[in-house]
Amino acid sequence: MDTSEDILQQASPGLIPGSGTARAAKPTRLSPSFISWLQAGPMMLVFLAFFLIPLVFVVIVSFWDYNEYQLLPAFSGRGYTDTFEGCIAQLPDLCTIAKTYLKTLKLCFLVWAITLFIGFWVAYFLAFHVKSKTWQTGLSLLCTIPFWTSNVIRMIAWIPLLGRNGLVNSGLMKTGLISQPVEWLLFSEFSVVLALVHLFTFFMVVPIFNSMIRIDKSLIEAAYDAGATGFQTLVNVIIPLAKPGIVIGSIFVITIVMGDFITIGVMGGQQIAAAGKIIETRVNALQFPAAAANAVILLVITFLIITMMSRIVDIKKEL
Amino acid sequence: MTETTKKTGVSRRTLLKSTAGLAGLAAGSGAITGFPYVMSAEPKVLRYLGTAVNEGDDISKQCLKDTGIKIEYITATTDDVTKRVMTQPNSFDVLDTEYFSLKKIVPSGNILALDAKKIKEFDNITPVFTKGETPGGKKIGGQGTAPWKVLYLEGKDSKKFATSATEFVTLIPTVYNADTLGIRPDIIKRPISSWAELLNPEFKGKASILNIPSIGIMDAAMVVEATGKYKYADKGNMTKEEIDLTMKVMTEAKKAGQFRAFWKDFNESVNLMASGETVIQSMWSPAVTKVRSMGIACTFQPLKEGYRSWASGFCVSKGVSGPKLDWAYEFVNWFLSGYAGAYLNRQGYYSAVLSTAKANMEPYEWAYWMEGKPAEKDIKAPDGSLLEKTGAVRDGGSYEDRMGGVACWNAVMDENDYMVRKWNEFIAA
Numbered sequence: 231m232d233t234s235e236d237i238l239q240q241a242s243p244g245l246i247p248g249s250g251t252a253r254a255a256k257p258t259r260l261s262p263s264f265i266s267w268l269q270a271g272p273m274m275l276v277f278l279a280f281f282l283i284p285l286v287f288v289v290i291v292s293f294w295d296y297n298e299y300q301l302l303p304a305f306s307g308r309g310y311t312d313t314f315e316g317c318i319a320q321l322p323d324l325c326t327i328a329k330t331y332l333k334t335l336k337l338c339f340l341v342w343a344i345t346l347f348i349g350f351w352v353a354y355f356l357a358f359h360v361k362s363k364t365w366q367t368g369l370s371l372l373c374t375i376p377f378w379t380s381n382v383i384r385m386i387a388w389i390p391l392l393g394r395n396g397l398v399n400s401g402l403m404k405t406g407l408i409s410q411p412v413e414w415l416l417f418s419e420f421s422v423v424l425a426l427v428h429l430f431t432f433f434m435v436v437p438i439f440n441s442m443i444r445i446d447k448s449l450i451e452a453a454y455d456a457g458a459t460g461f462q463t464l465v466n467v468i469i470p471l472a473k474p475g476i477v478i479g480s481i482f483v484i485t486i487v488m489g490d491f492i493t494i495g496v497m498g499g500q501q502i503a504a505a506g507k508i509i510e511t512r513v514n515a516l517q518f519p520a521a522a523a524n525a526v527i528l529l530v531i532t533f534l535i536i537t538m539m540s541r542i543v544d545i546k547k548e549l
Numbered sequence: 550m551t552e553t554t555k556k557t558g559v560s561r562r563t564l565l566k567s568t569a570g571l572a573g574l575a576a577g578s579g580a581i582t583g584f585p586y587v588m589s590a591e592p593k594v595l596r597y598l599g600t601a602v603n604e605g606d607d608i609s610k611q612c613l614k615d616t617g618i619k620i621e622y623i624t625a626t627t628d629d630v631t632k633r634v635m636t637q638p639n640s641f642d643v644l645d646t647e648y649f650s651l652k653k654i655v656p657s658g659n660i661l662a663l664d665a666k667k668i669k670e671f672d673n674i675t676p677v678f679t680k681g682e683t684p685g686g687k688k689i690g691g692q693g694t695a696p697w698k699v700l701y702l703e704g705k706d707s708k709k710f711a712t713s714a715t716e717f718v719t720l721i722p723t724v725y726n727a728d729t730l731g732i733r734p735d736i737i738k739r740p741i742s743s744w745a746e747l748l749n750p751e752f753k754g755k756a757s758i759l760n761i762p763s764i765g766i767m768d769a770a771m772v773v774e775a776t777g778k779y780k781y782a783d784k785g786n787m788t789k790e791e792i793d794l795t796m797k798v799m800t801e802a803k804k805a806g807q808f809r810a811f812w813k814d815f816n817e818s819v820n821l822m823a824s825g826e827t828v829i830q831s832m833w834s835p836a837v838t839k840v841r842s843m844g845i846a847c848t849f850q851p852l853k854e855g856y857r858s859w860a861s862g863f864c865v866s867k868g869v870s871g872p873k874l875d876w877a878y879e880f881v882n883w884f885l886s887g888y889a890g891a892y893l894n895r896q897g898y899y900s901a902v903l904s905t906a907k908a909n910m911e912p913y914e915w916a917y918w919m920e921g922k923p924a925e926k927d928i929k930a931p932d933g934s935l936l937e938k939t940g941a942v943r944d945g946g947s948y949e950d951r952m953g954g955v956a957c958w959n960a961v962m963d964e965n966d967y968m969v970r971k972w973n974e975f976i977a978a
Contacts, residue, residue, distance in 0.1 A: 298652065298653050298656065298961070298965060298966075299635060299653040299654070299656045299657040300635070300656075300657060312966075312970060315970065326970075326973055326974040326977045329977045329978075330973075330977045333977070389820060389824050389826065390824070393824050393825075393826055394824070394825060394826055395824065395825050413754055416826070417809060417810045417826075495813075498810075499808070499809060499810025499811060500760040500810060500811035500812065500813060500976070501803065501808060501810060501811060501976065502976075503973075503976050503977035507973075507976065508973050511762065511969060511972065511973055511976075512969065512973075513632070514628035514629075514632070515628075515762065515965065515966070515969040516631065516632060516635060516653060517966060517969065520966075
């Protein structure tokens, strides 16, 4: 799987060039460590120029002041204090930012749990039940179908299906299961989760499949010979060995959903708050420092979640 | 964040290709300078930044034919146009934007006011812009950022709006309209006459407003005032308490499930209405026309409290000078000379110079669009598609009635920062 390696490489640039060190052990005048630096160099430069430096700017700007039409490069915590406005004064009611993050985390958890469940079984099927390599590639390409259309088209496509006069509602009404159209099918948390799962299960499938395909088949045979049931093999052999894939897939899904505002906006009828949405509104109002402050908060929270996850599994060691 | 992460599957090859393309684009857009300036070899090109409202292909083709000026459209949403003026003032020549954004753009010093003396038709511009009244003498509501409040600057490089006419014009007026609620008369089946109906529990789960704070808050204010809960001194410039009150009313409605969805984009509003997801919502005139052209009944309902109006016009980037500035004047003069005005009128907007637009329209068209008379013949859109059959009357009637009924204008408030925060709170509620 070419794509999955590409994804892995971009997710944690240190990993694959690092394993290159072992391969480059041929006798040569250049020292091995120099070669590995050389190999990792281009990616590091790209990372520095297009990720780290802009990120530093975002953090700096988040502490600037602003007015209607320009940034004022003077130290100000206004971006942050405005964001947390009312968080203490309004107690026990939650303030805007707390409500927004609770909602985002809830959506994130639901999407994560569902994509993990579906993604795990799709990957399991691909890795252990599909024998031919061609079929494995072909079937995993099928998972990319949701990406063939744009967001706008997807939104337009969901209305005839889930809308008040849509296919699902008219079908249910014909069978007599309901007498009134069901409203929560569209522009609700349900539709948001549905759309996100539909989109991002792929990001779960690929890394988990990648881990599963590396599992030595003789281990499963050994488990079977030792008298383990299918369930015991799954719990004691396959899941522990697929853990790195599960964690990487989870990181993908969680980071994407935490920052998403387009899908949540479109499927939630713009009525559901999202951490990314706050940033967008601020940017559109030209309040860049406030937007930057919110971006930093989002980054810190996402980073905390990922740190917690990598506590559970040491990805570097597992790979 | 979504966008960047989605691109993780990009291979190095496509990445290289796209960067090469970008470099080419930069070269093409004139970002790489230093080439010798040869007058005769250079075509007259103007980069035109604006929203999709005025940017018809027919307009640019006709302009090329009449003046030899090639218009390159840069299309963005209202918010993104303003953002671009602030952050990349050299990326465009002519700017087409709304008057309410001037409160942000003018203090930034990134635009150049145009000289009224060089605009041939300036004296013929409708008094809506210059005096705040219709040609028939009706006074127009001035709450919000009404164009006549921000039409002139005190001096060439001034950042202050003049209180009386000067020769330095911030935006040469081009197009404007009076907005109201769109409804589905076939589903509602009774007359609607007030903005208050937007929050009527009868339409629970079937109402919608715009999710563009600076416009949405104005619609919200019209609703609050219509329900009799509060009377604003100036809807377009609320105090913090007034913002709190307005958002409180809207938040309660939202929590009670009044709104089906909020919309942000022209097509979203069309879809919501056409699919029957909503039956009453804030809307724009061409969106109503679009729904109607799909064979679905939709009315741009005049309401007793009046319309919320908007207007836009032209200025140029501060980086424009020399022959380019002359072309810009030539282009603006051409735009006001009739063809474009007639084109806009036929879409249901209004043109700034009425006399030249009239000369470019058929008398029956003028009677339908501007005088509120029943159509003598079928009314067609600029592209030739059928809009209304013979006998139809424009929603809201004549120009005098519609523009004369304007209550307020899209606005940027002094408390804009606070308002945006409260809007986020409203969405999160």
